[in-house]
Amino acid sequence: MAQTIATETVALEEFLKLPETKPASEYIDGKIIQKPMPKGKHSQLQFKLCRCINDRAEPTQTAYALPELRCTFGTRSIVPDIAVFRWSRIPFDADGEIPNDFFLSPDWTIEVLPPEQSPSRVIDNIAFCLQSNCQLGWLIDPSDRSILVFQPQQQPKLFVGNDRLPVLDGIELELTSDRVFSLLKIQH
DSSP: OOEEEESSOOOHHHHHHSOOOSSOEEEETTEEEEOOOOOHHHHHHHHHHHHHHHHHHTTTTSEEEEETOOEEETTEEEOOSEEEEEGGGOOOOTTSSOOSOBOSOOSEEEEEOOTTSOHHHHHHHHHHHHHTTOOEEEEEETTTTEEEEEOTTSOOEEEOTTOBOOOOTTOOOOOBHHHHHHTTOOOO
16 A cells, blocks of 8 residues: 655655655655555566567657656655656756656656555556646556556556557557556566
């Protein structure tokens, strides 16, 4: 379960000066809330989805997926499980490298729901991203093999089985719910 670390309201600037925690803490509505520790299925989906997206989007410089990246924008500092940015929006530093700090919303946010967490806070973060120019949000629920998809000015839609999932425009990637959950299997 997500744990509130500070009971008193903290300013965003003060939160950003604090050392990082493991698992990551997020700043939401003046409160510091620690995310649950990722477990096996969560880690596997996060790793494989990042790789799947980057295999298609990086060579064409369309987009790039980053795991557990702190994104600070508006009144929040959140850490989506996967943050995907269009190539044109990736902030590069003077050396042509990705900086440590991202002060913008992702274009596509992906969250994997841990079994012990209520979806409400995660959905709230996805909705906040959509209000801040994010174009797509996924909430992946491994327990029932479903993916709830959020898009601006649309009702959320539940995808299961062979339903083709929407991805960020310009990324040549065909995924279904079944394909996403097949990423949980590894050869042994």
